[in-house]
Amino acid sequence: MGIQFDEKHRMFHLQGKATSYVIQLERDGYVTHQYWGRKIRQFRNSNRQQYIDRSFSPNPYYRDRTFSLDNLPQEYPQYGNSDFRKPAYHIQLENGSTVTDLRYKSHRMYSGKPKLTGLPATYAGQADAETLELVMQDEYLDLEVQLLYTVFSNYDVVTRSVQFRNKGKQKLKLLQASSVSVDFRRSDFDMLTFPGAWGKERHMEKRPLQSGIQSAESTRGASSHQQHPFIGLMEKHTTEDHGEVFGFHLVYSGNFLAQAEVDQFAATRVTLGINPFDFSWLLEPGEIFQTPEAVLVYSSNGLGGMSGTLHRFYQQHLVRGEHKDKKRPILINNWEATYFDFDAGKIEQIARAGSKLGIELFVLDDGWFQNRNSDSTSLGDWFVDKKKLPNGLEDVAKRINEFGMQFGLWLEPEMVSVDSELYREYPDWCLHVPDRYRTESRDQLVLDFSREDVRKEIIKRISAILGSAPIAYVKWDMNRHLSEVGSASLPAERQRETAHRHMLGVYEVMETLTSRFPHILFESCSGGGGRYDPGVLYYMPQTWTSDNTDAVSRLKIQYATSLLYPVASMAAHVSDVPNHQVHRFTSLAMRGDVAMAGNLGYELDLTKLSEEEKQVVSQQIEFYKEIRSLVQFGNFYRLKSPFEGNETAWMFVTEDKTEAYVCYYRVLAEPAAPLAALRMKGLDLAKDYYVQGTDEVYSGEELEYSGIRIPTALQGDFVSHTWHLKSE
Incomplete structure (x- = not known):
């Protein structure tokens, strides 16, 4: 296992638990992709590249018509010098041209895995993984592009990312910087993606690859409800237990593009990374740009094999912190019970009822801060509403703690209401474009986290709240996507960096707050599952799977989510009927059976339950405590x-x-x-x-x-x- 370099054949062989990934250096340093799949003990290139004369495929070598980048399987393909397929990256020079030419320069292999500065990424110890740093260079520009590969001894996973280093004298503008590109010499695949909508997240779709380009992408400033930063290629007739699967998952929470291109020779190129739409990055001399990480997973045992690998891998090499392997508490959330209409007395009543049923955590949802009586006001003014909670959060938490329960809180740190003191004082602190209307959603705007002053102030305000009471849990929400994406703090030539800089700022705030309050269990949320991605999972070990709590709807949502994510990351609640999202009536028994297939919680007014319903809920909670470790951390199988x-x-x-x-x-x-x-x-x-x-x-x-x-x-x-x- 690990990484071997065959100097004679200039070949790198990366070996995981049961998989091989092979890279070869072709003439004059072209870096080619030779194989990815089942583990091969010794790779001798039996299916080596054939060089033949193909019409309309240009040739970089004088009078050698057999060699063309247009049909060469490459590790990180470029634009402009005979490859007409979509490139992995695209750079504009000071003279306006966009042609580059990367060739192998050097490599380094070592044990362990490096961190990515400012970005979430998987991690590993010295004994768990080996890393290859493969450096390519454009000599004319003195541009270095480092391809980073890590292979894991106990998993069929390869992680990849890319670092651009401008060592030259001219300014370069990155127009595209994908995290990974893989060229397959075949196209007989089905493509797997996870499209959806609010309340209908991650509904898996499978369709045959066709000639040309097919993709999944987000331009919403978030990974989104509508698409997911994943693309999978499966051989035909793949099932849960049989067939080859090649999965590509991006550890990133912003705009992304996952794309498969089938060319004229029935070869397939998969690229995944930051969406190049409305993106550019000015790379000054001496500067570095780091792409997000992509997780590549291989399974020869169908979708179930892929899931089993990702579940274990993410739980052990992506999720962090005190709560990583801890049993998740059974909670009651007051949102669908009260919405904004509550006071300390009502909260105490629900908590008392929950404690009698065996619930362990009370979560105070939206509406606890000043003047927040609807979703149209006060985001950013993180100060307790003394009309509802006259003695503050500490008093509420104390009352709940006296019932033997922990106390949790809802927050939406990335947003600001137009009707708020924060916005009135700092109207330029939101994402916006000068002289353009500021599009509102839920009467709110998005704070510009690309700005250091904004990040510092939000960290200060949220830290004050989290330190004001014994808070054991935080539901971190994000209830709108990004529009008018511009920053008052960036010059014109860097405005198209805003979306990515904002995402890096979000990560910085998350890192700071989760590190400052390590005892708090953070649960991410974005209108439910609108930002359920590996990037956020690095900071917060569980996610609110969907705002849709209907038991029937949740079958598809939780089933498809389970293809990629460990069950311990999946929050699931029993809510009232008729369901508040789809108005369906389902039995309390079925609602419980669906919610107990995740991290169990309740989201209804417990004080209004009948005695019979209380008995059912009490039995559900008692039983779930018996099987909790099994559900949250056991091996999961779809039937x-x-x-x-x-x-x-x-x-x-x-x-x-x-x-x-x-x-x-x-x-x-x-x-x-x-x-x-x-x-x-x-x-x-x-x-x-x-x-x-x-x-x-x-x-x-x-x-x-x-x-x-x-x-x-x-x-x-x-x-x-x-x-x-x-x-x-």
């Missing part, structure tokens, strides 16, 4: 997809395979419902498993090969059933 039919099923298995929790859901009743069995995964075939609450016992072999009968007693729409299995 039935809501994108393929009327049923959904998934299960959780402990690492030692002694315990499992299995969930089945059916959306609509059918007049002739299949008399089906649910076949399980991940069990120890040699073990016997006792179905808790019954006298039934089955072997792992039988449960996986034959399956367990789905109860025919499940009647009507929106039903669920679970099994809790334990071996002796």
Whole structure:
């Protein structure tokens, strides 16, 4: 395992747990991509590049018509010198031209993995990973481009990022700077993406690759509800358990472009990185630009293999802090119970009811700060509303703590209301363009976090709040996307840097506050799952999966989210009916069974529950505490997809395979419902498993090969059933 360099053949062979990634230096230093896939013990280039004369493919060598960059598989392709496919980067010189020519200059290999300055990234110890720094150079410009590769000994993962170093004398303008490019010599793939909308996040789509360009992207200043910074290529007929999958995931929370291009020779180029739309970066002599990191994951065991790798990898090499491996508390959030209409007495009533049911954390949502009686005012004025909370947050927290519960708080640090003291005092502190209307959303604007003075003031105000009371949890929200993206602090030639500089500023504020208050469990949110991405996961170990709490809607949202993210990162709440987003009625039992497949919480008025409902909730909480570690940190398996039919099923298995929790859901009743069995995964075939609450016992072999009968007693729409299995 690790990285080997074959000097004779000028070949780098990167080896992970069960995967190989091969780079070769071609004539005069062209850096080519040779292979990525199943692990090969010794790569001798049996499928080496063929050089033949192809019409209309220009040739950089005099009278050698067989060599052209137009059909050469490259590691970081450029524009302007015979490759007509989309490049990985694009640079404008002082004379206005955009042609560059990168060639291999040097390389360095070492144990461990470096940090990326100012950016979130995966991390590893000296014994866990090896890194290749491969430096390319444009001699005319004296521009160095460092390709950074890290391979992990226990995972089928390669991470990549790129650093641009202007060592020359002229100013360069980056027009595009992708984090990764990979050329495949085939196009017989299906492409996997995760489009969506508010309340409908990450609805997986699979479609065959076609000639030309297909992509997923965001220009909203955030990773967004609408698209996700991921692209996957799967061989045809890939399933959960079979088939090759190549996944590309960007550790970034701003504008991105994930793109696959199929060329005339049926080869596929995948690029992923910061979206070049409305982006440029002025690189002065001596300056450096660092791209975000891309995580490349390979699976020869279908989508389930990819998920299993990403779950373990992100949990161990991306999530950080005190709460990384801690059980997440069961919470009650007052938002859908009260919205803005509450006072200290009402909060105490809900908390008291929650404590009697076994809830561990009370979260005070939006509306606790001055004059905040609707979503149209006061963001930025982070001072307690003494009309609602006359004795402040400390008093509320103390009351909740006396019930044996922790206290949490909602915040939206990146925003400012037009109707606020902060905006009236500093109207230029928001993102805006001179002489243009400032588009509002929810009557709010976006603070310009590219500015140091803005960041310092927000850190000061939020720190004062977080230090004013025993706060154990923060829900960090972000409820609008970026428009009129300009900064009063940047010169004209740097205005197109604003979106990325703003994102770097957001990361700086997150890093400062999460480091300053390490005991606080931070949960990220952006209108629900509008910024559920690896970049934010680096700072906050869990995310509010969606504002849509309807149990049926959540089946697709949570299922697709599970393809990329560990369950411990996925917050899921039981809310009231009719549901506040889609107005559907579902049983309390099904709502609980869906929410218990994530980090369980409640978002309703507990004081209005009937005695029967209180008993159901109490039982849910008691049971969830029993299986919590299993759900949050066990191995996760998908059994039935809501994108393929009327049923959904998934299960959780402990690492030692002694315990499992299995969930089945059916959306609509059918007049002739299949008399089906649910076949399980991940069990120890040699073990016997006792179905808790019954006298039934089955072997792992039988449960996986034959399956367990789905109860025919499940009647009507929106039903669920679970099994809790334990071996002796």
